[in-house]
Amino acid sequence: MGFRKQANRLMTLLPEWTWNYSKRKPITSYNPQRQELRHEDVVPVYTLFSYNHTLLDERQLSEADACTSRRQHDQTVWINIDGLRKKEVEKICTCYDIHNLVIEDILSIGQRAKMDEIDEVIYCLLPMLYYNDGTGQIETEQVSIILGRGFVLSFQEDPQRDVFNPIREKLRAAGSKLRQRKADYLCYSLIDIIVDSYFGVIEKMNERIERLEDALLLQKENAALARISILRREVMLLRRSILPVRDLVNGFFRSENELLEERHDKYYKDVLDHITQANEFVENQRDMLMNLQDLSMSQINLKMNEVMKLFTMVATLLAPATVIGGIFGMNFDVIPLTHQQDGFYISVALMLIIPVLMIIWFKRKGWF
Secondary structure: OOHHHHHHHHHHHHHHHHOOOOOOOOOOOOOOOOOOOOOOOOOOEEEEEEEEEOOOEEEEOOHHHHHHHOOOOOOOOEEEEEEEHHHHHHHHHHHOOHHHHHHHHHHHOOOOOEEEEOOOOEEEEEEEEEEEEEOOOOEEEEEEEEOOOOOOEEOOOOOOOHHHHHHHHHHOOOOHHHHHOHHHHHHHHHHHHHHHHHHHHHHHHHHHHHHHHHHHHHHHHHOOOHHHHHHHHHHHHHHHHEEEEEEEEHHHHHOOOOOOOOOHHHEEEEEHHHHHHHHHHHHHHHHHHHHHHHHHHHHHHHHHHHHHHHHHHHHHHHHHHHHHHHHHHHOOOOOOOOOOOOOOHHHHHHHHHHHHHHHHHHHHHHHO
């Protein structure tokens, strides 16, 4: 039973021990002077949701159909594009009269979250975060959302995963609030669910930090500084991803663009509160890791002091024996106790009695 418990604990900690240094992302992940790598071999998947309070059309589209789907009367159109290929992104953005600067931002991976109002659309870019339980790393995916008159376009890098399934379920429900509102409420819903997903990643990081803190307090962690360094890097990535999202949401909250209905301001205010709270949690995690690093260094110094204290005490206790042995080892003709039968035993007794008296004295002084 004890072996099984230890094995389960080992499997829990295994992702942190098998952190792959070759897969870690650089601190500076975006450079406009170089072409960021995209998965150009991934065929984009176009998913359409065209709806109003009574009708819903959900289906996958071809590239040609995606360009004509905006021409729907009294319906809100949401097209989600999974996979970024330059040719396809440029084509669909041209169909929707999207500015070239927006197209460039969509195709540039690793950017800072932001919100822009260009021509007759509102463009926002923000990261979608995932926690990989297998490696213990935080993985990021850039999401671009374009809000236009009666339509929303969303672009994702990874076609295999996202956090939009709850929104899809709400769209399938005829009486949902999402079906009653216009495109700007859909845009809010997409941003809101991305921001809410950050808290799941933050909780995972909290669990790792708390485990490390418990190990340090119990003094059972021998590689604490290495693990703290790994966690600090992950928290740095988390902070760099989440912090700019507050400015993005604040831009929606303060915008007077006619695409945004005034009655929806309170919803963006709620998202702003959530992202502010998420930023506070990440700052707390960074402060906690700094404290854990100080604690780890203090423990290392304390252990070093204990070792030095032990060595000093051993050397002090052996000093009388060394002095006595040195005196009786001198080459003089006349040395006390040299020709006496009990001379050896008397010298050995002095070597033992003096350290014992020293130990008693050290104990009374409270030195150990």
